Amino acid sequence: MTLNIVQQIAKQLIPSKRMLSSLIMAAVLLVWSVQTAQTASRVKDIAEFEGIRDNILVGYGLVVGLNGTGDSLSNSPFTEQSLESMLERLGVNTSGETIKTDNTAAVIVTATLPPFQRQGTKIDIVVSSLGDAADLTGGTLIVTPLMAADGEIYAVAQGTVTVAGYTAGGEAETVTKGVPTTARIANGAIVERELGFxxxxxxxxxxxxxxxxxxxxxxxxxxxxxxxxxxxxxxxxxxxxxxxxxxxxxxxxxxxxxxxxxxxxDPDQIARVVIDEQSGIIVIGKEVKVDTVAIAQGNLTVRITETPQVSQPGPFSENGETVVVDRTDVQVSEDDDRKLTVLNKAVSLQDLVDGLNALGIGPRDMISILQAIKAAGALQAEIELM
The missing domain is CATH 3.30.1360 (Gyrase A; domain 2)
Incomplete structure (x- = not known):
């Protein structure tokens, strides 16, 4: 009686073949869904919505209050003309007068207008010297209209500039850190016009x-x-x-x-190999495949070393003469330890990297090998040179 009860319980605990197949299929689907979730990206990270975009603003203005580090008016006529125009708008007539000042610099003001920025809000701006000013430290940007590509004014900038770099020195030496001719003004522009969207x-x-x-x-x-x-x-x-x-x-x-x-x-992409020959950087996409190909890499190195020696005659020799005797050592290395490696058809990215590393190949030689594989038609990917 007890044996029959145990058998019935065992039958209930041990799954049938159909149930076991269902469990395996569910496990496979679970693993696939986890892998897909790990490689997937949000739509907002791979795409942009129409109308939700930044807009570039630019303007021309003057920075005043510099400590003798501004533009020299003789070399920057646009600074002199802008200074005269500004003074005339303020009721100061300088017609026919020669202006001599080095406390003013002509600058280009740039800013990015975020989407749906409302009137009265503030945005950051970047101020860059246009003339031969040496330093913008301590300067103040006066009212500068900022225009977009359509020619309309969308913001007005003004404020004290903040410079990250500096220049210091004397007659014999000068030390410069960063770029003192470029500055920023946090919340330096006020939006005056909204985008109609x-x-x-x-x-x-x-x-x-x-x-x-x-x-x-x-x-x-x-x-x-x-x-x-x-x-x-x-x-x-x-x-x-x-x-x-x-x-x-x-x-x-x-x-x-x-x-x-x-x-x-899950975004898709074409198989691509990006190469920067100057720095030796190689970036290989995950979809890169290689057909069956044999790779050998070896360098012929010839090393010639000159070690001249001085030959002197024996002591008390009457006919002897001191001469320089050439000694040349020639060594030829063919890298015999390099082997021929065969990469099977449709190998993965990991197999490709492992195969090339097995040859002891550095980044510079790997660039040449990848280009040679592509020329042979065995690299199923696009090579992009930076």
Whole structure:
């Protein structure tokens, strides 16, 4: 009686073949999902939404109050003209007068206007010397309009500049740290004009991929449609996904984008090898494959060493003469320890690196080998030279 009970319990605890297959399949799917989650990226990290972008501003102005380190007006006529124009606007007439000052510098002011920046908010600016000023330390930027590419003024800058570098020295030596002719002003510009872009009122919008790719574009569209439950996204080209607000059950485009930017997508990329020959840097993408190829690397080195010696006659010799005798040592090294390595078809990135490292190859020689493999048609990747 007890044996039968034990057998029945054992049958219940031991899974059947069908149940075991289901458990294995579930485990495989779990591992695959974990690996996919580790390589996936958010949509907001691999793409940009139309209209949500920075805008570049630039302006021309004057920095005053310098301690004799400004532009020399004789070498910078634009500084003199700007100074005269500024004084005239302030009611000071300098027509026909010669201005001599080295406390003023002409500068270019640059700034980045973030998207949807409202009127009255402040942004940081960068001030860069335009003339032959030596140092902008202690200067003050006077009112400078900042314009965008359309010629309209979007901000006005003014404030005391902050220089990270400095210059100090005397008659015989000068020490310079950093770049004293470039400065920053935190919150140095006030936004006076807003960009007319109503994101919430849009019924359709485009998503632009930072790295255009057909597969990635389609994956984004599929992820959006699967999440929303309707066909609201369509891949238009390798760099663009078009969104339609209709059918998304969202009141405006902001709500739709807030959901989409957090979706996880596994971006695809072409097989590429990036090479910087000057620094010897090699970056190999994970999709790089190599067909069957044999690689041998060896260098012929000829070393010639001259060690001349002095030959003197024996003591009390009447006909002897001191001469210099040449001694030449020639050594030829063919690197016989180098071996021929065979890389099998469709090896992975790790196999390629291991095979090249087995030859004792440095980065410089590896660059030449990768280019030779590509020339032989065995490297299934694009080589990009920096």
């Amino acid at each position: 109503d994101l919430a009122a849009l019924t359709s919008l485009r998503i632009s991929l930072r790295n255009p790719d057909l597969t990635t574009s389609r994956r984004i569209a599929q992820a959006v449609n699967e999440y929303i439950g309707n066909q609201v996204a369509e891949s238009a080209d390798p760099s663009t996904v078009v969104l339609n607000l209709e059918g998304s059950k969202r009141d405006n485009m902001v709500d739709l984008l807030a959901d989409i930017e957090q979706l996880m997508v």
